Amino acid sequence: xxxxxxxxxxxxxxxxxxxxxxxxxxxxxxxxxxxxxxxxxxxxxxxxxxxxxxxxxxxxxxxxxxxxxxxxxxxxxxxxxxxxxxxxxxxxxxxxxxxxxxxxxxxxxxxxxxxxxxxxxxxxxxxxxxxxxxx
Amino acid sequence: xxxxxxxxxxxxxxxxxxxxxxxxxxxxxxxxxxxxxxxxxxxxxxxxxxxxxxxxxxxxxxxxxxxxxxxxxxxxxxxxxxxxxxxxxxxxxxxxxxxxxxxxxxxxxxxxxxxxxxxxxxxxxxxxxx
Numbered sequence: 001x002x003x004x005x006x007x008x009x010x011x012x013x014x015x016x017x018x019x020x021x022x023x024x025x026x027x028x029x030x031x032x033x034x035x036x037x038x039x040x041x042x043x044x045x046x047x048x049x050x051x052x053x054x055x056x057x058x059x060x061x062x063x064x065x066x067x068x069x070x071x072x073x074x075x076x077x078x079x080x081x082x083x084x085x086x087x088x089x090x091x092x093x094x095x096x097x098x099x100x101x102x103x104x105x106x107x108x109x110x111x112x113x114x115x116x117x118x119x120x121x122x123x124x125x126x127x128x129x130x131x132x133x134x135x
Numbered sequence: 136x137x138x139x140x141x142x143x144x145x146x147x148x149x150x151x152x153x154x155x156x157x158x159x160x161x162x163x164x165x166x167x168x169x170x171x172x173x174x175x176x177x178x179x180x181x182x183x184x185x186x187x188x189x190x191x192x193x194x195x196x197x198x199x200x201x202x203x204x205x206x207x208x209x210x211x212x213x214x215x216x217x218x219x220x221x222x223x224x225x226x227x228x229x230x231x232x233x234x235x236x237x238x239x240x241x242x243x244x245x246x247x248x249x250x251x252x253x254x255x256x257x258x259x260x261x262x263x264x265x
Contacts, residue, residue: 003255005254005255007251007254019176020143020176023175023176023215023216026215026247027175027247027250027251030246030247030248030251031247031248031250031251033248034248034251034252034255036251036255130254131254131255131260132262133141133250133254133260133262134262134264135143
């Protein structure tokens with residue numbers, strides 16, 4: 001495949017009320033094999049998908065949040081979280097899973113994958129993407 | 136223009152499949168190419184031939200099948216989403232030890248890679264969902 005496109009997966013919904021978050025993650029993992037330029041965006045209730053300490057025992061559903069930690073191994077290391085969405089929900093970066101990747105261009109140094117951006121910056125990221133899949 | 140369509144909701148409960156159908160039909164009539172229509176999430180429920188809506192309402196499943204036959208459309212149901220929701224073709228039914236299949240004519244079951252490929256190959260990937 002010759003042409004590389006910029007894929008942006010937009011995640012807007014809470015992790016367990018509906019299946020969108022889980023099935024979005026499944027697309028991201030499959031899509032990683034296609035060697036495209038991939039980024040993930042989390043906004044609105046979608047920011048809850050990345051929170052630490054998720055416990056689904058009482059609702060009898062699978063806690064799939066550990067899978068986000070594997071994204072770095074799939075070369076998915078551009079994860080944008082909208083600041084306004086965090087603020088509105090009383091969350092900060094410290095409430096989110098520490099997602100990292102090893103930068104092959106920097107002697108495999110471990111770096112943070114999550115970048116908190118403003119709504120205006122998020123709009124710019126969307127503007128610059130070729131394919132946007134919204135979940 | 137080469138266009139692909141993703142449908143994320145099932146029939147009747149949500150308008151997504153209706154709107155996607157009208158969009159796809161209009162795009163074809165406008166001389167555009169539809170590279171693929173991909174059904175994901177509850178959207179896979181658009182592909183069961185066992186749906187029996189009232190006679191005086193539109194038949195969403197048959198409408199897709201007919202459009203596919205007319206324009207040689209590629210209607211793809213995501214395999215992982217289909218397995219969760221009980222949509223099977225003869226191969227899937229056999230593989231998973233089920234006693235029946237229910238896929239509608241003109242649809243096929245395949246992987247999520249087909250969605251990514253649609254994004255890569257098409258000028259536009261248009262999503263219909265909530």
